[in-house]
Amino acid sequence: MVSYIWPLAIIVLSNIFYQVCAKGIPSSMDPFASMTITYFVGTICSAILYFVVSRNGNLLAEYGKTNWAPALLGLCIVGLEVGFIYAYKVGWSVSTLTIVQSAFVAGALLFVGWLLYHEAISLSKVIGIVICLIGLYFINK
Structure with missing residues (x-):
């Protein structure tokens, strides 16, 4: 571990x-x-x-x-x-930039992983991305 x-x-x-x-x-x-x-x-x-x-x-x-x-x-x-x-x-700001870019990178890598490495796109991963997007809404509000 x-x-x-x-x-x-x-x-x-x-x-x-x-x-x-x-x-x-x-x-x-x-x-x-x-x-x-x-x-x-x-x-x-x-x-x-x-x-x-x-x-x-x-x-x-x-x-x-x-x-x-x-x-x-x-x-x-x-x-x-x-x-x-x-x-x-x-x-x-330091507190916002990293969260915003990480959310976009996570979403993009979900598809990159599926396309290039045949990683599964599960419902929980899609829900996680949706939660990230909701979080972005609140961070930028």
């Missing part, structure tokens, strides 16, 4: 700090300039953690195992981060 929970804890804690940091980018700073610092720190941190976790690992050999996904993920992450930074610059 612990192996199931710790990744979620990392995601939740990282997302909380992520949102605080994204909102904390100075409004006068270009978001893409801030991203160069972000990715520099991320690259260094990832390299250090790779060698700590994969003792005697060969990073170049790992690169040889790649496919299209890491490169596209990099583009997606830039879109996510810049989108959040710009949303905060135009006035979205």
Whole structure:
């Protein structure tokens, strides 16, 4: 059970700090300039953690195992981060933006999961999306 929970804890804690940091980018700073610092720190941190976790690992050999996904993920992450930074610059609040985007993402991923991965769309999932949409109504009221 612990192996199931710790990744979620990392995601939740990282997302909380992520949102605080994204909102904390100075409004006068270009978001893409801030991203160069972000990715520099991320690259260094990832390299250090790779060698700590994969003792005697060969990073170049790992690169040889790649496919299209890491490169596209990099583009997606830039879109996510810049989108959040710009949303905060135009006035979205931390407490509202994440809920609104999560509800839309959950709805879209319901269909992506069905279409690409043949995941079942159950009545309870549809009801959950409807509840999310009702929640969006009240959050934005």
